[in-house]
Amino acid sequence: MSGRQKTGKKGTLRRILKYISGYRLSLAFSLLLSVITVGCALYIPKLSGEVVDFMLGPGKVDFPEVFRTCLRIGIAAGILAVAQWLVNVLNNRMTWGVVEKLRRDAFSRIGHLPLSYIDTHPSGDILSRVVADVDTFADGLLMGFTQFFTGVCTILGTFLFMLSVNVWITLIVVVLTPLSFVTAFFISRITSRMFAEQARVRGEQTAFIDERIGGQRVVAAFGKEKAQEETFAEVNERLRKCSLKATFYSSLTNPTTRFINALVYMGIGVGGAYFALHGVITVGKLAAFLSYASQYTKPFNEISGVVTELQNAIACAERIFELIDENPEVPDPHDAVVPAQHRGEIVFENVSFSYTKDRKLIEDLNLTVKPGQRVAIVGPTGSGKTTLVNLLMRFYDVDAGEIRVDGVPIRNMKRRDLRDMYGMVLQETWLKTGTIRENIGFGASGASEDVMARVLEAAKTCHADDFISRLGDGYYTRVSDDGDQLSQGQRQLLCIARVMASDPSMLILDEATSSIDTRTELKIQDAFEALMKGRTSFIVAHRLSTIRNADCILVMKDGRVIEQGTHQELLAAGGFYRMLYQSQFAGEAI
């Protein structure tokens, strides 16, 4: 599984089969029952055809035979119904089972993808693979299971039945029916271009909708509703036109094949009549033939539909496998080490790192943080502050050099163990969809009462308890990542409480209080102090008041640490830091 496999259509098909192979028994049963279904479905017209020959005219009706045949039809119909239902149930079981597994595999891969992948790929694209593509795949698979196999069986079965009735008329059917197949194929070839065009315009419109409806508040604020509606109307009209083409031309398949079938039917009728005239077949057999002829041609249409659907499904499966095959993070070493002693000493040695090859970011960074030190990182946007956090947490791996925690290179540790040591609060206030209690207790483990106690305590220390209890359902109020019921600051408080409840041994605060007002910040400062006491902590901040008390301030610019020292030392040095610091007091007219 390591490394992207070169998967062609064949490879994809093989992998789909692998997924299905878990349902070998179901599949075997389903196939067997399909054969029975088709057999019965074909046997019934044969019987009802024969029965006509037992009623030649007034006084010439063979009643015992008629009733015997009726009984047979009844039994066949009963078996048919039961078998068909079982086939449906089995196929559903298989399809949704395979789909469930596929979705699970795709999802679990997300948990192991390097963050660089997640950062650089639009989440919408990954989402559509896990949800929409899997869905389309399911449709195709279900259709394949139910229609493809029975279709093939029906064609073969009818063919055999017809042969058993009369060779010559069978020949007429065999020669004429491929016509409808060929026509269907041609039509789908032509329409596929129109579908592609429709998909393109639809994609254009979806992108527009996604963006503009998402930004509806901005649109309203700028009074651009009218202008926007005009743009929308234009795309909408284009979509209507090309949808009409695609829809209409693709819908030609059925009438065309039906027309050809009608010709086949006529051929059998006329041909059969001549045979009947010369006593080669009976009228009853001709009747049976006629109903076979219509059964025989139907699967051809269906199969041509299924083939498109299957092609579609395979294309989707390919996209899903692409995600599943994405290179995972470098696996944790087997002989992973845990630092013998948690002291909290962190060393950067000759660390270099960049997100893209063409733009260097951090070069040859050296830094030693003593246990329990509070390190503040300041610098303009884009200077590499957040990158340091990415490296500390091993969201990204360094390109050169190494980072050691208590003497152990973090590459030699399990990510789990490394991340367990840190508590992290980011500027982005991501919350999980769920209750506030679940969110604060996100990193806490243990019995439910214990967790609740810690959640309460953490919320109180961050002064979040106040607003939480004012919410409708208190700690059981549901929140989500895009819900608007909480302000940015409130969300950030929840993120801080979340870290407090998890009781980490080191701290990383990346703009952790940027949305919290300074008064509240001051109030939770005590809690932070308590939390940071004796724990190595990293603080990234714009607001200089937050970092004044740090043991060491790193001033970063363009990926380098250009100044280093305490607040007083740096002010006295009169460098970049002093400039940054003073600008917060400056300002005239505004």
Add this chain to the structure above:
Amino acid sequence: MRSLLKYLAEYKKETVLAPLFKLLEVVFELTVPLVMARLIDVGILGHREDVILQMGGLLALLGFAGFVSAITAQFFAARAAVGFAANVRMALFHKIQGFSFSQLDSIGTKTLTTRLTSDVNLAQNGVNMVLRLILRSPFVIAGATIMAFSVDVRAAFIFVAVIPLLSLIVFLIMRGTGPLYKQAQGRLDEVLMHTRENLIGARVIRAFNREEAESREFDEVNGALTRTQRVTGAIAGLLNPLTQVVVNIGIIVLIATGAARVDSGALTQGQVVALLNYMSQILIELVKFANLIVTISRAMASADRISQVLAEPDPEDDGEKNIASDAQEDVPAVCFDHVSLRYTGAGAEALHDIDFSARAGETVGIIGGTGSGKSSLVHLIPRFYNATEGAVRVFGDDVRTLRSQSLRQAIGMVFQKVELFAGTIRENLSFGKASGEDSGEQGVSAADRAVIEEALAASQAAEFVGEKPGGAEYVLAQGARNLSGGQRQRLSIARALMRRPRILILDDAASALDFATDLKLRTAIRGLSGSMTIFIVSQRVPSVRFCDRILVLDKGHLVGQGTHEELLESCEVYKEIYSSQFMEDASQEAVS
């Protein structure tokens, strides 16, 4: 579904003609067994070759006529369905344009997107299928019955007995699966949500080592979806077998009674063949019908979701007045007259009894704690929400009496959360131009360029935009992901300046900027024009301290207003905020 029918009204002709031609096709198709019966009875049994050939020719003709009518029907159906979808999309889009901020808050924009896209597509499919095929089945079934009557009245009564039974089965199964399809759709939404969450929250989830727990939760949701789908499939899968059984029973009865009547000479052999043919035609039609019901059920569920959005109440009546074009000296630019605000569904008031006024040209700072109501206050000025009590007046007029287009035209709004659109920087900035002066997307005039340059310069964005390849023609990705947070903020300020607003609102718009840039920004904006009234919402004292007037909010109450110096004297809350940011450095103030 019913409420969406009016979007088909424009296609009345098509919605009538499509089924009509379908009917014609069915008529031709149903004639086939009759012709075949004649071919057998007269041609074969009567040894008449000429009749056999005649009937053969007739069969071919019928096939062709059916083909032509079918194509015509498909065309009308496609036209109606596609047009219907276009109309519904337009109506939805229009509806959303009129949504108030409260509606957007409560519905959520993400679900609106899916309704506008995938739900409309499913509904379009539904309409197309209904026009094309759903009507075909009843036609065939009814037609086959009528034909059966024309063959033999007594035998036809078997058809009359079979059909209601079939309808009942279809009805019961549709009723059973309908809610299940909805449930499945809901569970699929959950799967989607969970996946999205794990992508967006990847860092936090990993930092807390919650990957496995998240996987377990996903498995649960995923498993629930699978169970629903399996149950739905098992029930829907009953349709075909059950209808088959009924039809086959019909066939048996037909044969049994037919045998007696052939024996007595009341029926011919050919007629029995015709009757059997009609019965099997019904069967084939039912199989098709069963497959369609899935599509229809899904379309109905989607139509429901669309109707929900369309059923949202229309926005309150817009005012009629235009905003006063030149402000009189004595009329304040913005005046809050004892304003309170309570959000729909919220327990407590977000704002309580806010009372102040700001002169034209004044700079008003708004400071206060998290959740103190700062954003709520400025959102009332462009009437994003309606005040629950009191009145907000802009240039002397109550905002409720003003056309919102005219009101918002005068306001440049910069939101806390930046939203930029895919496209060039220039296109994004042009979005900020007042609607009247939109010179079209093409053709950049020199005047345009000057306005853009001015806005970029004032928002401190000129430098980084200049560094981008192509400058203002640099293309932003969706969500402007190819810019940093600070750069996005500066562009959204530039966008608001494009309309040369009379009122500029900066809602914590510089939070991602360092102090030095923030300062340059404020200085440049102040230098832009004399009469612009500016509201600056911030958490930082330095951002507001030089404002003409500072409003201090605390839990929705206005607890102080005045200049920095005045507030330091009189306002406890302000003093607390100040000292929290400047603690022992109060002495350093002189640095400025």
